[in-house]
Amino acid sequence: MTNPVMPNGFTPTVSSYSLDDPGGVLRTEVAGGAARFGLDWDRGPQRYQVTLILDALKFSVWTAFYHHIIKKGAITFDMRLDSGFGPELHAVNIMPGSYSAARTGGTAIVVSFVVEAENKVYEMTAADAAGMLDVYNTYGAGSNALLQRLATFALVDTNVLDF
Template identity: 55%
Template sequence: MANPRIPKGLRVITSGYSTSGPEGVQRTEVAGGRPRYGLDYDRGVQRYNVSIGMTAQRYAVWTVFFHHIIKKGAITFDMEIDGGFGLQTHACNVMPGTYTAERVGGNVTLVRFAVEAESRVYDLSASDAQAYVELWNQEGDALQALLGRLATFANVDTNVLDF
């Protein structure tokens, strides 16, 4: 069964957006030397702090969604957040104790909460990740333009022949 999706039109406000680093690395002190680091586990979730500004009508829809559909965040839902590759859909859960709603001006309510979600960077294989970094080392800031042009070629230009 697919996850419920955040209601249409509700968008995360970028100025209220932040994230924590992923966990899974352990550090052990060593007498007289450099500490030792080790990977306890790979993957895992990160905390994303989000804010959503809503009109009264959108806040009503959000309240119904939050309380009845995702059961105050206990049920995993899909929401677009930026995990490093621009806005992408992530499976999220609202972290208990982080939800606040504040009327900030007349008809606008600002809802803030933290979600836990796994970064979409794990969609890349190890070789894809290495190739991405090597491509960056070669192209630098021009990488985004190159990838955009490749996407246009693959998804638009080659379809001109309709095959």
């Protein structure tokens, strides 16, 4: 069964958008020496602070979605989050006790909540990550332009004679 998807046009504001550490690293004090660090677990969800600025119509749609479709965040749903690679769909749940909605002085309603989701970085392999770092270390800020040009070459230029 697929997850419900956040309604169209509902995107978090950039100013109040933040995320926390995924955890999994331990630190142990060592008498007379530097502390020791170790990986207790890999992966793990992160919490993202989300703020939506909604008009009256969107707020009524959101309220129906929140209460009836995702059951106040207990049901996992898909929403666009930027976990480091641009906005992508993430499967999320709303953290209990984090939801609030407030009317501003005008017609806008500010809805804030914290969602828990796994970062999309875990969809890449260690070799993919090393390759990404190598490209960046070689080409720096121009690495995006290089990769876009390679994609154009592979997907458009080489198909010029394709009938």
